[in-house]
Amino acid sequence: MFPESIVMDGRLGYRDNDKEEWQEISRSQSMKRFLKCNSENYHDGTKELLLDCELLPFFELGSVHHSEYLINVRFPSEDNEFLGELYDIWIYVIHQNGGFTFVWFSLKTLVFPIVTCALVWYIWRLLQLNRKPSVLERTLLAVGAAITLMNLPIDWLTLWLNMPFMMLYSDIRQGLFYSVLLCFWVIFAGEHMMDSVKRDDLKYYWKQLTAVGVACVCMFLFDFCERGIQLTNPFFSIWSTRAGANVAFGFIVLAGMAACVYFIYLMVTIVCVFKNICAKKHVIPSMSKARQKFYKNQIYRFSFLMTLTWLCAGMTVVFFIVGQVEEGHWKWGNEDVQYTSAVQTGVYGMWNLYVLTLLILYAPSNKTVCPIDLDENSLYIMPIHKFHKKETFSKSMAFS
Known part of the structure; x- marks a missing residue:
């Protein structure tokens, strides 16, 4: 009989x-891990052949x-009677080496005061x-x-x-930033x-924000189920059962x-924005x-900024997908994924850099801006922040 699982202490x-x-x-006893081995090299009888099995999650x-x-x-x-005699075991250790740890910690230490000062200045504005x-200003403050x-x-x-909670804490704050x-x-x-649609309230974006919120909550619950239990039992893995592995793979x-889908929706919206800008440019020569x-x-x-948003969104989606595949390929197979520290840093x-640029360029101006009368064909990108006190306009908007 071909072995389907192995039990370990x-x-x-x-x-x-x-x-x-x-x-x-x-310590953990009677840990059950399901095997995925090459059945072509296995035969019942006296002939001894080695099993070629995939990697198994052990502890984290x-x-x-x-x-x-x-x-x-x-x-x-007594629990592995069909396994036979063990000749060799390979243990793969995945860890963060000292060189990358120093670079990663130093990078955080360098950018933290810079972005913090920009955020404080933005709040002051x-x-x-x-x-x-x-x-938009409130959302940028949250970012x-x-x-x-x-x-x-x-x-x-x-x-x-x-x-020991650092991995869970890092996942939570990174997930919060993602959302x-x-x-x-x-x-x-x-x-x-x-266009003529009023979008001065979060209620207009409730569909998009609800979709993002539901997806992030699902990923948080999935991550919390594994990381949270591993705080007390490092040998726990959601991949240790077939149902858990299928659910985990399905979530990924x-x-x-x-x-x-989100990236495609965002790109379509950005294309529409650029088309509207091009359509309004004909009034500039007059x-x-x-x-x-x-x-x-x-x-x-x-x-x-829109081009930078496009690039940042694409890189973020690629980083998220590659990161999930890199973490999972050790658990469900041997896919060849090259995910280097250079991509992460x-x-x-x-x-x-993107958030710092937005905080600087989209901070409310503390200067008095002279309003410009607009007709129905005029450009409109940002609402005015301040008007002259001695002048009134029935319909006037300007850039900040």
Whole structure:
């Protein structure tokens, strides 16, 4: 009979030097893992052939704080009667090496004060307004707060303290940034459609925001089920059962499909925005030279930010999908995925540069802007922040 599963007993211990006794972290008995082996190399009888099986998830630690770790593995013969004799076992260890750890921590330490100062300056500008902040400004504030939380370099504490919850904490703050950033892109593109629809409230975007919220909550619950239990039992894995593996694989596929659909929707919206801008450009030659220069500069700024949004959105979706596949291919198969630290640091730096650019360019102006009378064919990209007190206009808008 071909073996379909294997049962293991595992113990995990640590010590910080050779003079200390081994201290037990966790133990787990009768851990069942389903096997996926090559049946062509297996025969019943006296002929001995090795089984070619796929990798099995064993244990996962959120923080490797101690100097030495010891793993004891036992295969009870009474529970593995069809397995036969074990000749060789390979254990793959996936960890964050010291070189990348130093670069990653240093990058966070460098960008944290820069983005924090920009966020504080942006909040100060909002407090100076004599009006209620727009929905775009409030959403951008949430994005700045989310990436500031993600930049907070508390990772340095893991060098001195044992913090097994770090992986769960990192997943939560990264998921929070994902959700806020996806919501911001929907609002950012919608606020620049330049049509007659009023979008000055989050209620208009309830469909898009609900879809993003439901997807993020589902991914959080899925991640919390595994990471949360691993805080007390590092040997737990949602991939250890067929039902759990199917659910986990389904969540990853569903998340990838949702990311692709969201990206397509966002790109279509951005294309519509650029088409509206091109349609409005025909009124520019009829303006005075001062107004032409003013509007052209604003269009260039807006086009640059929308192009940067397009690029950032595409890289974020690719980073999310590749990250999920990289984490899962060790658990469901041996797909060849090259996911380097350069991609992770590059996308992380791109996020900070993108948010920093938005905070600077979309901060409310503290200057008095001269309103420009607009007709029905005029350009409209950003609402005015301040008007002259001595002048009134029935219909006037300007850029900030």
